[in-house]
Each structure stands twice: as C-alpha cells, then as structure tokens.
Amino acid sequence: MFKSRRKTISAWILALTIGMSTSAASSLAADLRLGLSAHVSSLDPHYLNIAPNVAMSAHFFDALVNIDADGKLVPGLATSWRAVDATTWEFTLRKGVKFHDGSDFTAQDVIFSLDRPAALTNSPGPFTAYTKQIIGKKIVDPYTIRLTTAAPYGPMALDVSAIFIVSKKAAEKASTDDFNNGKALIGTGPYKFASFKRGDRIEVVRNDSYWGGKSDWDKVTFRIIANSAPRLAALLSGDVDAIENVPTADLSRLKRNDKFKFEQKISWRTIFWHLDQQGGTSKYVTDKAGKPLAKNPLSDPRVRQAISMAINRKAMVERTMEGLAVPASNIVAPGLVGYNDALKVDAYDPEGAKKLLAEAGYPDGFGLTIHGPNDRYINDEQVVQTVAQFLNRIGIQTKVQTLPLSVYFGRARTGEFSMALLGWGTLAGDFGLRTLVGTPNQTTGWGTWNWGKYSNSAVDKLIASSLGSVDQAKRNDFAKQAAAVALQDHAVIPLHHQYATWAMRKGLKYTARTDEFTFANQFHSE
Known part of the structure; x- marks a missing residue:
C-alpha cells in the first residue's frame, strides 16, 4: 500500500514538473497563496485548542506574550512582565495598539479574554488549562495588569502566550459562529478577515495599522489541502506559492529541483x-x-x-x-x-x-x-x-x-x-x-x-x-x-x-519554526 501511494505522489511530480509554467513559479506578486496540510475547524481563538486553529488565529489576534521561531518567549501585547512575588505576575501593556475596527486595545480587553475560555462550556478542546490557575486580575493603571494565583506559579508568561486577546466590545455577546463568519473576528493581528470557506480556503487582507509592521502581502489565501499529493501538485503547478508538510517520499527529489527551496527544523x-x-x-x-x-x-x-x-x-x-x-x-x-x-x-x-x-x-x-x-x-x-x-x-x-x-x-x-x-x-x-x-x-x-x-x-x-x-x-x-x-x-x-518542512517557490524565504506554525507575515520576498 505504501509503495503504491509513493508512486502516485511521484506521478504527480513528474507530470506537473513537465507542464509547470516557469512564470507562475517565479513571479512575485502582492498576493500570497499558502497550502495548509490540516483543516481549520474554527476561527474562534478560544474554542478548540488544536494547532491548525491556533496557527490561524495568530493571523488575526495577538497574545500578551509571543513565541519566536526557536520557541523563545518574546514581547507581544505586553512589552514586559515580571514576578512581583511567587503568586503575582505583572504585565506592562503595549501603548498605541488598535483593533481592526480602529478601537483602542485596553486592559479591559485582556481581562475579558482571560475570562472567556471558561465561559465556553461547549468547547471540545478547552484552553482553560492556561487560565484556571489565575484567581485574581487587577488593572493597576491603563497599561499595567497584575495576575494572581492561589499558589506559587512560575510559567505564567508561557500560559498567557496561549490566550489570544479579543475585543471585548466585539466578542462580549458573540458566539463561535460570529467569529467564523467574521462578525466578531476583530483582533490586533497582522491581517483582517475576508472570507472562510470551511474545508476549502481562508482569505485575509493586510492590516496596515499593525503594531508589528506591515506584512509584505496585500492579500493571503490559505488553501486547505489535507492530502499530500494534491498539496504538492498545487505547489508544482503554481496554484500556491508555498506548502507545509512536504510529502516525505518526494522530498529528496524536490530538493534537486532548482525552482523550489526548502526550510526544515525538528519540531x-x-x-x-x-x-x-x-x-x-x-x-x-x-x-x-x-x-x-x-x-x-x-x-x-x-x-x-x-x-x-x-x-x-x-x-x-x-x-x-x-x-x-x-x-x-x-x-x-x-x-x-x-x-x-x-x-x-x-x-x-x-x-x-x-x-x-x-x-x-x-x-x-x-x-x-x-x-x-x-x-x-x-x-x-x-x-x-x-x-x-x-x-x-x-x-x-x-x-x-x-x-x-x-x-x-x-x-x-x-x-x-x-x-x-x-x-x-x-x-x-x-x-x-x-x-x-x-x-x-x-x-x-x-x-x-x-x-x-x-x-x-x-x-x-x-x-x-x-x-x-x-x-x-x-x-x-x-x-x-x-x-x-x-x-x-x-x-x-x-x-x-x-521534523517540520516547508517548500516554496524560488524568490520566497521563511524561517522554519519549532512550533510548526505557518505564518503568512513571516514569508518575505528575497
């Protein structure tokens, strides 16, 4: 069975390499098309704690603390954090951040977002493991919050890196469906919602006011292509610019094709x-x-x-x-x-x-x-x-x-x-x-x-x-x-x-990530 599957993928490669348009593989455009290997089931950032959903949420939302390509904690919506004592952590919030609708990011949005996972009682994979230990939330001033725990707790910064901050105004009365149709999908992230066709594609447009700097791409289309052969075929034919999870059977052959490049890292x-x-x-x-x-x-x-x-x-x-x-x-x-x-x-x-x-x-x-x-x-x-x-x-x-x-x-x-x-x-x-x-x-x-x-x-x-x-x-x-x-x-x-592996057309660059996430704003033109 495995051999026949490899032959099928290899056949795709052979046929499409012969017929592939060179211009499609090498052109540079303001739009980016990415082939994802797993389904995104929801755009509600607090509904289901699985990697495909989390990776997609990061395009619309930020957490207080972000994680870099090597798995290190770096500032997000919090510029710094410290342990005041063994049960109290203080976070300094970033100034001047705007939500997609132009409203200000505030400490109230942080408190609401930390409370929200526990309110989603129908979650099939809750985020509550990251919030249950917090027993107190205090706004010290407009740009400082303190979180307290019942017992000494060391990894608070890592916990809050898993909780995306939503707009209280947009999400307070919203359902998960309201996130999926874009109504409540108001974040501070690098992209704004355009469309979501479950099982097919997600389209986003650039947030020109993003605090972390503008993306290279006006528009990004995420194609959901769970099967390996069609995902690889989409790259070879120029239908997408990059894919994640390159089929293992054909990786070495693809590496010899000078129209493509690869990034790889143990995940x-x-x-x-x-x-x-x-x-x-x-x-x-x-x-x-x-x-x-x-x-x-x-x-x-x-x-x-x-x-x-x-x-x-x-x-x-x-x-x-x-x-x-x-x-x-x-x-x-x-x-x-x-x-x-x-x-x-x-x-x-x-x-x-x-x-x-x-x-x-x-x-x-x-x-x-x-x-x-x-x-x-x-x-x-x-x-x-x-x-x-x-x-x-x-x-x-x-x-x-x-x-x-x-x-x-x-x-x-x-x-x-x-x-x-x-x-x-x-x-x-x-x-x-x-x-x-x-x-x-x-x-x-x-x-x-x-x-x-x-x-x-x-x-x-x-x-x-x-x-x-x-x-x-x-x-x-x-x-x-x-x-x-x-x-x-x-x-x-x-x-x-x-191992995590990405393949992309020549002219693109991407830093391989320990967490395996595919982030559109981290693709750049060479």
Missing part, C-alpha cells in the same frame, strides 16, 4: 499513543474471537511496556517516516524545559514483550483495534498501520481504523478508543504532562487531553511542584522527575519527534 511535536487505562472493559479490546474482555489489559503497566517494546522506532523513523523524525523517549523535544536525558527510547524487544504479556496473564495475546487520524500528522495513517504490524508479531491481534481529523478528535476526546494516536507540541514538559497525563480535573483544568484517563498522585505532585517553581532550575528538575515517573509507568507511549 516541538511528539507523536505518541494514549492507552485506555480505566478498569473494567475497554471498547476495542477483545479476546481473539472478538468477545469483549471483562478486564482491560491496557490498565496493566506490564502490557503497556510490552506494547512499547514491540515497536521498532528506528525502523519506523527510517522507513515509514523516511527520515523526517527522530525516535522519542519524552513527550517534549530535546532542549525544552523538562526534557529528561536519562530517559532512553525503549529498545525493540519482541521476545521480551511476549514474556511481559505472559506475566500479565495474556500468554496468547488478545485482540485490539487501534485508532488514528489520516490527515493530520506526517504519514499518520502509515504510522498506525506500521504499529499494528509490530503488535501482531507479539500476539496482539491488531486491527486499524483511521479517520479524518474532524471526526477522530471528537470521538477520541470522549475516551471511546482503546489505543489512540495523538501528536502534541509544547514548549515545556510540565505543561505537556499537566495536560496529557495529569489526573483529569475540571476545577483545575488538568488532564484536558488525557484520553487514557491515566492517574498517578506521584506524577501530579511533581507536576505541581514544577509549575509552582519561579526558580527555573528547580522547575526544570521537578519537570524531569515527573517525566521519569510517568514515562517509566508508560502513561503514554512516545513514538517520535517529527
């Missing part, structure tokens, strides 16, 4: 498996005859370890990912806060895995259906198929079901799946652990993406200690300890950290 995104760890039955776990098991084997850490040992990550990175990834032992990429060098990638050991299954009471294995998206991560469908092959070799009779992201996320978040693939990008280990393996708690906002319902009080305590450390060295140490306990328990099963 913050880790691809891993969530496993249902609740007691009782699990919907997609059966005996080999297809009968549901009374007890869920995935709740046994020996079974989870066996599954991890069954996966040959080196082979998968080299073949399935075609070199565009590195094997993972952590849920954050190397070099980020909380990355634990002492954690090693589980060695490929199918015989050892079989022994662990036998010790756990499953000498003949069991039946399992694993799930993943087929249009979100690099080669995601192939990754799921490859893992299924590895699990079959240790006696776990494995079936595969992959779904479009729009369907997959909704079902996965309810805990329906027994083993589900997820990719997560974060700039800090304690943030990722809090969201992905912290004991789910609606009051604190922990565990909002803990699909497997993992719970470990020791892990929770270490995460809390990390988040509560204003001293960055102590915070890093606690985060590493939390990662060690959670991952040695196989709370989740990391697979790999993927």
Whole structure:
C-alpha cells in the first residue's frame, strides 16, 4: 500500500514538473497563496485548542506574550512582565495598539479574554488549562495588569502566550459562529478577515495599522489541502506559492529541483499513543474471537511496556517516516524545559514483550483495534498501520481504523478508543504532562487531553511542584522527575519527534519554526 501511494505522489511530480509554467513559479506578486496540510475547524481563538486553529488565529489576534521561531518567549501585547512575588505576575501593556475596527486595545480587553475560555462550556478542546490557575486580575493603571494565583506559579508568561486577546466590545455577546463568519473576528493581528470557506480556503487582507509592521502581502489565501499529493501538485503547478508538510517520499527529489527551496527544523511535536487505562472493559479490546474482555489489559503497566517494546522506532523513523523524525523517549523535544536525558527510547524487544504479556496473564495475546487520524500528522495513517504490524508479531491481534481529523478528535476526546494516536507540541514538559497525563480535573483544568484517563498522585505532585517553581532550575528538575515517573509507568507511549518542512517557490524565504506554525507575515520576498 505504501509503495503504491509513493508512486502516485511521484506521478504527480513528474507530470506537473513537465507542464509547470516557469512564470507562475517565479513571479512575485502582492498576493500570497499558502497550502495548509490540516483543516481549520474554527476561527474562534478560544474554542478548540488544536494547532491548525491556533496557527490561524495568530493571523488575526495577538497574545500578551509571543513565541519566536526557536520557541523563545518574546514581547507581544505586553512589552514586559515580571514576578512581583511567587503568586503575582505583572504585565506592562503595549501603548498605541488598535483593533481592526480602529478601537483602542485596553486592559479591559485582556481581562475579558482571560475570562472567556471558561465561559465556553461547549468547547471540545478547552484552553482553560492556561487560565484556571489565575484567581485574581487587577488593572493597576491603563497599561499595567497584575495576575494572581492561589499558589506559587512560575510559567505564567508561557500560559498567557496561549490566550489570544479579543475585543471585548466585539466578542462580549458573540458566539463561535460570529467569529467564523467574521462578525466578531476583530483582533490586533497582522491581517483582517475576508472570507472562510470551511474545508476549502481562508482569505485575509493586510492590516496596515499593525503594531508589528506591515506584512509584505496585500492579500493571503490559505488553501486547505489535507492530502499530500494534491498539496504538492498545487505547489508544482503554481496554484500556491508555498506548502507545509512536504510529502516525505518526494522530498529528496524536490530538493534537486532548482525552482523550489526548502526550510526544515525538528519540531516541538511528539507523536505518541494514549492507552485506555480505566478498569473494567475497554471498547476495542477483545479476546481473539472478538468477545469483549471483562478486564482491560491496557490498565496493566506490564502490557503497556510490552506494547512499547514491540515497536521498532528506528525502523519506523527510517522507513515509514523516511527520515523526517527522530525516535522519542519524552513527550517534549530535546532542549525544552523538562526534557529528561536519562530517559532512553525503549529498545525493540519482541521476545521480551511476549514474556511481559505472559506475566500479565495474556500468554496468547488478545485482540485490539487501534485508532488514528489520516490527515493530520506526517504519514499518520502509515504510522498506525506500521504499529499494528509490530503488535501482531507479539500476539496482539491488531486491527486499524483511521479517520479524518474532524471526526477522530471528537470521538477520541470522549475516551471511546482503546489505543489512540495523538501528536502534541509544547514548549515545556510540565505543561505537556499537566495536560496529557495529569489526573483529569475540571476545577483545575488538568488532564484536558488525557484520553487514557491515566492517574498517578506521584506524577501530579511533581507536576505541581514544577509549575509552582519561579526558580527555573528547580522547575526544570521537578519537570524531569515527573517525566521519569510517568514515562517509566508508560502513561503514554512516545513514538517520535517529527521534523517540520516547508517548500516554496524560488524568490520566497521563511524561517522554519519549532512550533510548526505557518505564518503568512513571516514569508518575505528575497
């Protein structure tokens, strides 16, 4: 199946390279056309916390704190910030900023925006993990706000970098639909709304009054092209000027084409498996005859370890990912806060895995259906198929079901799946652990993406200690300890950290970003 897919993509390349118009590939225009690899489901910046939506929101809105291409915090709508004490953070607001409708950006807009995520009770992926710890908000003067927490809290600046600031006047009575149709889409960002055709394209126009400087582009069209072959074909034919997530099978060939250039960087995104760890039955776990098991084997850490040992990550990175990834032992990429060098990638050991299954009471294995998206991560469908092959070799009779992201996320978040693939990008280990393996708690906002319902009080305590450390060295140490306990328990099963790759026509330049985001205002003409 994989070979035929590669041949299909290669056929697109051959046909379109022959017929491509040189003028279309080399022309410089005031308009920019970008091919995106994932669907944008909503333009409401507080509705669903997934990367495609967040990246698009950044074109219309700003946060108090922004993140640069290397994952470092830089000033946004706040020019500076400081810890007044262990539970109080002060932010100095940027002066002279205007919303798209010409109204002034104020401290009231900040307070409203920090409160709004909790008000969206129907959110399928809430942003509340970034706001729950704030118990007090005070406007000191028109350009100074103070945020207080119930307990010492170190990473406040990183938290607020995830919350876009909206216009209170425009959004106070607005619904998510009002953002999607543009009525409430009033921000301070580099572009203004023009149109949104879900599943097809988003069009924006330049905000000439942007505080960060004018974009090079009068108009930008974001084409949603989730399938690799058509996305690549659009670049080769000149229908778009640049694409993200270049198909792995044809990257080396494209690099030899002097009409295009590339930017590449190891990303913050880790691809891993969530496993249902609740007691009782699990919907997609059966005996080999297809009968549901009374007890869920995935709740046994020996079974989870066996599954991890069954996966040959080196082979998968080299073949399935075609070199565009590195094997993972952590849920954050190397070099980020909380990355634990002492954690090693589980060695490929199918015989050892079989022994662990036998010790756990499953000498003949069991039946399992694993799930993943087929249009979100690099080669995601192939990754799921490859893992299924590895699990079959240790006696776990494995079936595969992959779904479009729009369907997959909704079902996965309810805990329906027994083993589900997820990719997560974060700039800090304690943030990722809090969201992905912290004991789910609606009051604190922990565990909002803990699909497997993992719970470990020791892990929770270490995460809390990390988040509560204003001293960055102590915070890093606690985060590493939390990662060690959670991952040695196989709370989740990391697979790999993927590379982010952009391809563009000659004449354009783009700085590759750790967060994988494609920002139109960061494309420039050479």
